[in-house]
Amino acid sequence: MTSFSDISSALRIERVTLGADSLQLTLANGSEHNQPYRMHSVLEKATDVQRTQWVLVDGGCGIAWPALVPPDEVGLINTLDLAWEASYDAAMALLKQADWQLEALPSREQDLCALWRLEADMNNGGFLQFFGNWGEANCRIAMAALQKMGAHQALAIVQRQRDIVQRLEDDPRMQSMQDIYGLLTEAESDELDELDHAFWAYPDRLAPLGLACYGWGDMASPVPERG
Template sequence: MDDKLIEQLNLWHEKSKHRQIIETLEQLPASELTYTLKNMLGRAYNNISDYGKALDILLSESTAGAEDPLWNFRVGYAYYYGKEYEKALPYFQKSAALGDSTAKNFEEWCVQELKNKMEQPPTNDGADLDKKWFDFTSQFVDKLSNNENDWNALSEHEQELAALWKLEMDMYNGGFLQFFCNWGTACYGHAVRALMRLKATESLAIIQKQYEIIEHLEDNKEIEKLWDIPNYLTDAEQHEISEVLDVQYWDNKDQIIEKTFTVYADLMDNNEGNTERKSTLNQIAWSFSSEAYTDAALFDEEVMQYQKDIFGSAERWNPNEIVLDASAVQIQYEAWIMKPSDLLENERLISEDEDIFDGEADDEGYQVEIVAQFKADNGENFSALEFLMKAHNQQANKELGDHVFFEGIAEEPTEVDGVPTYYIACGS
């Protein structure tokens, strides 16, 4: 691969010259478009909002990209901004499971968009019931995600409801193989327990048959990851799982939604009314750059224009919304620096990186996690404008690599030394 070409493409990407990337790559013979170059071409089409073209390119590498968190993220991104949230969700789930922290935010936003979709006035009682079930079960998926997918952080009933949500979402999207390869044996076990508790006998029998078909691969040492499983199934086994049993699951009459409300009634009563509106910071788009701002009005105009460029309007941007009710906060972010003096006065490295300068730097410098603390101008709280501007300026003198696109913050901060701390997640 031509390293100079890759370097040039990345430079154009940083400068938002996405059409130049497209023109350059589309002039190459098809035989020279490697997996990496197709990923960069798909990203460029995403960045000019041609999501259909991005999907055509990215999905042509679905086999090579199956275990690539970045490829899964970019496919999910194209579906998400194409407003196909049901299709976007499993790709963000897969990317997050493979370690992409940014994908977790998009996973949450997909869930919220699907909730919002269900909140439209129902045309019948069934639609209203579907929405109610989705709201109820998805909160335990959120809890699992917020605890780094540690099932032990959930109670037994919460485990069952989170697994049931994953089962239903994947079974009606990609089927049993998508469900099992995304979430594994533990999730399958919790889902089985949920169906047993619901007395959903048809659904239970179907997924148990599907599991029995793949169970013989359990001791196959050539299988390194769950998504290798489909490659080791015979055509007959694939047909039985996906063409016969998946269809039977879709047609079963177990009334899972209705039974959920009856069986888990106590848990539902304890969790009603817990959903909150997503804040401005988790609705907008923004790109961090090396330009520092001293004029808040100018920064506000820049952010507003960016929303218009990305979404077609600035309605998502509410600069005056009080987003953080604290007199001081910390942000944590990843960057590359060359020397200790690159840290600003209000910054420090996380404890794991304190000795990093004792070693040799990479070509880009030292990759570190930085914690920065800043105070609210009014001594009480932060507006969306103040927080985003300060977070932007904090990183302006750093190299952020390919991850420059702001992807929101957690709804609840982590307490570090008594100060609310937010991880700044950035995508590429």
């Protein structure tokens, strides 16, 4: 596992070049990354002068525009997040090549694909969407990956949600995942909702933990179609 210090040092922003349609980040490891303004509505709508008013945050890995967006510790664009997304994209591209057969991939790529599915579905519709779409096997891989990364708070959230759903597995009324919504008690539904919100707050910042554990892909790679 690579240390966070090594990761942040390699991905620190050394130079920002503003173009007509995008900005280019030159990183400490010598790599370059173009970020189109259209990916961030505030930058797309900003004037040329406003775009020049950036500051570095997060140890030089994040870039913020305080006049456009209230700054936080991560920034509007962060190279740690971009590198983590690139790791996901590379793994998902391999999954597509394997005809979406997760078990056909090496364990590292299985972990990354399971984590991508967890993050994507949790952020879109919550745990029940994730578990309903991908099932027990994918959930188990994602949880093991969170443990491996040291994302203990995120793991505890997902584990508790899994425990709530597991109660219903032996219920004869449950014939499909769609039945779960009617079988949950009101208290269980409320707890699942609270846990979804807790996950969305990202008590563990997954990008640096994931990069230290799994490394990263080419940040300039195109995003593959996802199934």
